[in-house]
Amino acid sequence: METLINIETAASEFAQNRDNYSFKCGEEKKFFNALKEKYAVPFVYSSLSLSGTTVTKQTVKNVIENGFAESEDETAAGNEILEQYDAYERIFQFIDKQEITEDNIKFLHKTLHSRTPDFVAGKYPEGKNKVIALKMKKFLEWFNSDDSEENIMRFAAKAYHEYIYIHPFKGGNGKMARLIMNLGVLRRKFTPVIIPADVKPEYDRLIKESKELTEDFTNFIAKCALSSQSILFKSEKDTYSAHKKRHLRNVDCSETVLKAIQENPGIKIMQIKEFVQQVSFIKLQRTIGTLRKQGLVEFRGPLRSGGYFHIEKSE
8 A cells, every 4th residue: 555646636536436426325414324334334343453453344244233242252342343333423423513522522432432341431631631632622623624625635644643643532542533534524525534454554654653744644544545435336235234133213112121031030131132123232221221220120140140130029
């Protein structure tokens, strides 16, 4: 990937490919919905791989489709996949915001670590919080500026590089940089930029090479941006949504869950899921939480080997 390309030509080609696909989609809402679905698995897979998580594309696809890890092989990375996917969905919700604030960035960081126990997310390190806050304020002033003349490749490279060197949080800054770069790109009505997992050595070298944004890094991001657009022209059967199980929303599954626990003492959450397959795993967790608060069910035993039991009410 080290061959240099013309940044202006790359930006023009990137825009032309975007325009062709946008025309095919019609409405802007359909355009962004299509992008969100087509890029979901590639983005989550590449971002986790660049951060050092060992995972396969198929595992990422399975966990996103199901909303939870179904096998032992998927369990280890399951929460990381769902965290990254939740944060990925969040940037699409931020597209239409008038401006991105520090609170939005902190919330995105919390989303990215929402399933990681004891991880302090959404807070700057003590002793550095004032300095970081000033740097983030300056960064976001630039990030939110409406400069339609700025080359999109240079914008994406600068957004990534500046954020990664501010390094505002204790962990997860690489994943956050990829989210923030793409949030900025999407807000400018362009298609997402994915840094392929197989260029990790070059990526690592370029990031460590200089604290200043270099033309080499800008060139690297430009090539990643153009290569990412091959996703646009894959058939619909290649997107995760073509096969995913549609989860029902606004459905009260508490009676079904309670009955499953009553009839199967010691049942585990993965087994309960079989009774409510069209309800997301998150919805199931919340339902069980509500039943516990109501004093109807309880968890007994060790975390790995225990299960849920119905609490019999005394007369």
